[in-house]
Amino acid sequence: MENVLIEKFTLSDLNLIKNTLETDFDDFWNYNILEKELQNDSSIYLCCKVNSEIVGFAGISIVLDTAELNNIVIKKDKRGNGYSSFLLDGLIKIAESRGCKNFNLEVASNNIVAINLYKKFGFKQVGMRPKYYNEVDALLYTL
Numbered sequence: 035m036e037n038v039l040i041e042k043f044t045l046s047d048l049n050l051i052k053n054t055l056e057t058d059f060d061d062f063w064n065y066n067i068l069e070k071e072l073q074n075d076s077s078i079y080l081c082c083k084v085n086s087e088i089v090g091f092a093g094i095s096i097v098l099d100t101a102e103l104n105n106i107v108i109k110k111d112k113r114g115n116g117y118s119s120f121l122l123d124g125l126i127k128i129a130e131s132r133g134c135k136n137f138n139l140e141v142a143s144n145n146i147v148a149i150n151l152y153k154k155f156g157f158k159q160v161g162m163r164p165k166y167y168n169e170v171d172a173l174l175y176t177l
């Protein structure tokens with residue numbers, strides 16, 4: 035049976051996936067950036083473990099009453115199983131419990147899966163930065 039856990043993403047968790055981070059998760063996520071993020075007091079990171087295997091992680095930064103999604107990523111061969119929904123749900127609840135009134139994020143306009151994920155949680159598009167990622171627009175969403 036599948037045992038799914040959402041828990042704090044620690045430096046020791048990050049070290050467990052260090053060598054597969056860029057190949058199995060996403061080539062955008064760099065170990066050194068994440069290591070700094072996990073030590074940043076204004077950041078909160080969760081990971082998703084399935085039968086003890088780390089299948090994804092996500093994090094927010096909180097400034098005053100606003101949370102900003104830093105990243106959310108699921109291992110390539112584990113996508114489509116609802117794991118990112120568990121992570122985002124966990125982060126939204128933490129942001130609420132810390133008194134956040136806004137939850138903002140930015141997403142590439144061609145990242146349809148991520149946009150569907152955010153819309154499912156009720157995020158609304160509030161802006162756009164044209165050609166922000168090379169030729170691709172960045173869309174700004176808020177909850």
Ligand SMILES: CC(C)(COP(=O)(O)OP(=O)(O)OC[C@H]1O[C@@H](n2cnc3c(N)ncnc32)[C@H](O)[C@@H]1OP(=O)(O)O)[C@@H](O)C(=O)NCCC(=O)NCCS
Nearest residue numbers: 060105106107108113114115116117118119147148150151
């Ligand atoms: C975006 C990402 C985190 C989604 O993770 P996931 O665990 O596969 O997503 P889930 O299974 O929880 O699905 C969440 C929602 O996304 C949408 N979705 C999932 N797979 C989809 C697909 N193949 N096509 C279209 N929409 C899809 C659906 O709305 C889904 O909700 P539903 O199944 O209840 O309808 C994952 O694809 C990923 O890691 N992508 C690379 C990193 C990235 O782009 N991160 C976001 C920007 S920082």
